[in-house]
Amino acid sequence: MANTRIEPGVPITLQELYPSSQFYKEAVSLRVTGMLSGYSVETAIGVIEDGSKSLKINTQNLRDVSFRVGSIYQFIGELHIEPNNEAFLQARTGRNVDGIDMNLYRKTIELLRKFLKEEGNSNMAE
């Protein structure tokens, strides 16, 4: 019953994912949420969008998740940076979150970071 350490997927918004961002790093564990704007069954790669930002998601490791363009999904996984400096998320988990209050989600992420920062060091706190 050995304890294998799994890094938590730090919740972020797609707006926070840009090349100079602290989250834009190879193999960093993230939790991302957005509307599925495209999905290829052949490659198992989808694209989620939030406002003007988008992110490629590799879903080849996911089972029992059906993808519907136009629905909102949340993924946890590791970010990988391609040689052209474009990022994609290698998803470990994925779920449909149609009905999520995205405004409340964004606001709560900010409050949670502030709370964690006040209560001690956290890799989630800015």
Next chain:
Amino acid sequence: MDRSLQNTHAKLVARDIQRLTQSPTESNSFSLLGGACVSRVETVGTIVSRDLTPKFLKFGVDDGTGCVTCVLWLNQLTSSYFSRWDPDTILLLASAARKQAAAIRIGAVARVRGRVGSYRGVMQITATVVVVERDPNAEILHWLECLRLGQSCYRIQS
């Protein structure tokens, strides 16, 4: 030491569960930053790992602040611990545990209640109730409750 939370399930984020420290005076109690003393916790997060054995199901819950290991025992029908229990009660417990174990799958969001303890130096939850959440806002609301309780209740020194 504040013992007022001993008989309730303290709502904590995973980061705070991992930072609980053994109470110097009470064997099954853990202290949160030297303040409130807890023995039972409630957390909500995404299931990110699942390891089924004949005796128990071990699973990991990721709430964005940390990953906490949870154990759901499935040995009610074979363990000597239950030998003096009413057989009907044991059957009910075993049936409930197996139903909960079947619902625990990677990617689902679960609310876990149970006793907190330390195993090989790492905090883990021995689950008594696991409920898979269908509300897409369940994690957000849990975070907000943890924030409110953390600021208004749990950090209060006795």
